[in-house]
Amino acid sequence: MSSTTYNQQDNLSNLEASNSRPRTIIGTLLTVLAFTLLGVALLPLGLVIAYVIIKGANRLNLSLFTELPPAAFQEGGGVANAIVGTLILVGIAAIISIPIGVLAAVYLSEFAPKRVARWIRFATNVLSGVPSIIVGIFAYGVIVLRTDSFSAFAGGFALAILMLPIIVRTTDEALQIVPQEVRWASVGVGASNFHTVLKIVLPAALPAIVTGTSLAIARAAGETAPLIFTALFTQFWPNGLFEPIPSLSVLIYNYATVPYDNQRELAWAASLLLVLLILLASVISRWATRKSVY
Amino acid sequence: MPTQEQQNSRSQTSQKEEMILKAEDVTVYYDDFAALRGVYMDIPRNQVTALIGPSGCGKSTLLRCFNRLNDLIDGCRVEGKVIYRDKNLYSDNIDAVEVRRRIGMVFQKPNPFPKSIYENIAYGARINGYKDNMDDLVEKSLRQAAIWDEVKDKLKQNGLSLSGGQQQRLCIARAVALKPDVVLMDEPCSSLDPVSTSKVEDLIHELKEEYTIVIVTHNMQQASRVADMTAFFNAEEGESGNRFGYLVEYDRTEDIFENPQEESTKSYVGGHFG
Ligand SMILES: Nc1ncnc2c1ncn2[C@@H]1O[C@H](COP(=O)(O)OP(=O)(O)O)[C@@H](O)[C@H]1O
Ligand SMILES: [Mg+2]
Numbered sequence: 041m042s043s044t045t046y047n048q049q050d051n052l053s054n055l056e057a058s059n060s061r062p063r064t065i066i067g068t069l070l071t072v073l074a075f076t077l078l079g080v081a082l083l084p085l086g087l088v089i090a091y092v093i094i095k096g097a098n099r100l101n102l103s104l105f106t107e108l109p110p111a112a113f114q115e116g117g118g119v120a121n122a123i124v125g126t127l128i129l130v131g132i133a134a135i136i137s138i139p140i141g142v143l144a145a146v147y148l149s150e151f152a153p154k155r156v157a158r159w160i161r162f163a164t165n166v167l168s169g170v171p172s173i174i175v176g177i178f179a180y181g182v183i184v185l186r187t188d189s190f191s192a193f194a195g196g197f198a199l200a201i202l203m204l205p206i207i208v209r210t211t212d213e214a215l216q217i218v219p220q221e222v223r224w225a226s227v228g229v230g231a232s233n234f235h236t237v238l239k240i241v242l243p244a245a246l247p248a249i250v251t252g253t254s255l256a257i258a259r260a261a262g263e264t265a266p267l268i269f270t271a272l273f274t275q276f277w278p279n280g281l282f283e284p285i286p287s288l289s290v291l292i293y294n295y296a297t298v299p300y301d302n303q304r305e306l307a308w309a310a311s312l313l314l315v316l317l318i319l320l321a322s323v324i325s326r327w328a329t330r331k332s333v334y
Numbered sequence: 335m336p337t338q339e340q341q342n343s344r345s346q347t348s349q350k351e352e353m354i355l356k357a358e359d360v361t362v363y364y365d366d367f368a369a370l371r372g373v374y375m376d377i378p379r380n381q382v383t384a385l386i387g388p389s390g391c392g393k394s395t396l397l398r399c400f401n402r403l404n405d406l407i408d409g410c411r412v413e414g415k416v417i418y419r420d421k422n423l424y425s426d427n428i429d430a431v432e433v434r435r436r437i438g439m440v441f442q443k444p445n446p447f448p449k450s451i452y453e454n455i456a457y458g459a460r461i462n463g464y465k466d467n468m469d470d471l472v473e474k475s476l477r478q479a480a481i482w483d484e485v486k487d488k489l490k491q492n493g494l495s496l497s498g499g500q501q502q503r504l505c506i507a508r509a510v511a512l513k514p515d516v517v518l519m520d521e522p523c524s525s526l527d528p529v530s531t532s533k534v535e536d537l538i539h540e541l542k543e544e545y546t547i548v549i550v551t552h553n554m555q556q557a558s559r560v561a562d563m564t565a566f567f568n569a570e571e572g573e574s575g576n577r578f579g580y581l582v583e584y585d586r587t588e589d590i591f592e593n594p595q596e597e598s599t600k601s602y603v604g605g606h607f608g
Pocket of ligand 1: 364388395
């Protein structure tokens with residue numbers, strides 16, 4: 041069927057679209073291939089979410105959010121302490137990393153000499169590539185050994201280090217998108233550089249900063265390795281900043297492989313919560329992105 | 335160098351005209367490259383002075399010297415003096431921020447703040463310690479910039495939501511709200527359609543009653559329509575192969591267009607190059 045068009049001598053009829061030309065066939069093949077690969081790429085995401093929902097949904101009830109984890113052979117219970125713990129840990133990390141990260145990015149994009157900025161950006165990229173377990177060991181050495189106790193603060197500190205490069209980079213990029221002319225306009229009406237950054241540049245970049253921050257929080261909330269040797273875990277309610285603290289991710293790590301069905305089910309339910317939390321952060325970041333002005 | 339014609343026009347006019355800005359042997363470097371060399375130029379008060387010339391000859395560079403905006407450009411260095419009402423803007427004890435409050439600027443690309451139309455005006459006023467009724471100032475400035483009727487019902491909308499021509503008039507309103515002595519305009523119409531352009535030109539005519547205006551323009555008809563004085567700049571190959579800009583001729587606009595003294599001015603205003 042392909043030979044008919046190929047043999048045609050009449051130039052005008054060549055203009056008509058035909059499905060059997062080599063060019064068209066290759067185009068179609070490539071499109072099909074691209075779609076298949078897209079499917080393959082999305083498959084893990086779909087499977088993970090589906091699996092977590094199937095496994096975790098049957099324990100998604102009120103007691104999950106209100107009760108403490110049960111001991112080995114008991115029934116029921118929840119992961120309330122781990123939910124609170126994760127929120128506290130992420131909160132500590134955010135309080136440390138957001139101000140430092142945003143200010144560092146402001147310095148980078150607005151005030152640093154070009155050469156200095158290049159080195160700091162490079163260092164930030166290196167930091168974001170450091171495996172989280174190494175960050176955990178660092179926090180262990182710097183805080184746990186010094187204070188002689190596993191603690192919420194040590195865990196939050198480790199998460200803050202993981203969040204820092206993400207926040208610096210996204211904020212830096214957001215600030216650079218704000219056109220130079222707008223800075224000039226502000227300085228041109230008699231504003232100081234500092235005032236310009238504070239009142240014009242930062243507000244314009246705010247949506248992108250929110251996006252970056254919520255992605256960083258999503259990343260930190262799911263981290264396990266750095267928490268294992270900093271925040272540790274407890275079966276009980278969080279008990280202050282300088283005591284060990286439970287978290288969803290370490291709870292999953294601890295309970296997923298035990299031989300007790302009840303605890304394994306709770307681990308799945310906790311996984312579902314984590315996935316939902318990360319989904320929420322992504323939704324917030326999408327929403328913030330749509331608010332951006334430039 | 336100041337030519338004989340300049341000296342003459344200066345002495346003829348000095349009785350009735352006061353010079354508000356003077357460039358004295360201004361040379362501007364970007365890193366090691368002298369973009370503009372040896373400019374002498376006196377700008378009369380309450381008149382429109384146009385800077386014309388091919389692109390890259392340093393018109394924007396000179397304009398930025400008049401309010402020290404060059405300070406913001408890495409590697410930019412200014413030599414010579416810019417005298418504003420007897421003070422050299424480039425002497426050590428001058429506060430550049432104060433300078434910019436008195437010498438406002440409108441840029442080539444409309445650049446409203448990413449804030450409401452109202453805030454676009456109020457921002458500068460607040461910085462400058464304006465204490466009277468802000469609503470009145472906003473209305474008056476927007477009226478002066480001939481844009482009040484178009485925006486009076488949407489003052490809360492973002493300035494970026496306006497069309498290009500409206501944005502540029504908003505930027506002019508923002509500049510005049512500060513009641514500056516001088517308004518510098520860098521090709522304010524280059525990104526505008528003809529209707530917006532003629533609105534802005536009308537505006538320039540009105541503004542010169544109260545303000546001194548220095549306007550860079552690519553468009554010679556525009557210079558001849560709006561300007562009292564016109565300066566023609568050109569760029570030339572230097573010894574080291576760099577192109578540097580310099581002032582060729584500066585005179586009353588009629589003289590520049592009808593009776594230019596320099597050959598290059600004649601061919602430029604005659605449309606033969608540039
Ligand atoms: N920020 C800058 N950094 C380096 N060189 C610049 C900068 N701005 C302008 N120049 C150079 O200075 C010369 C004059 O530029 P400009 O003043 O913008 O000319 P015009 O406004 O007349 O077109 C040009 O050669 C340009 O390349
Ligand atoms: Mg220019």
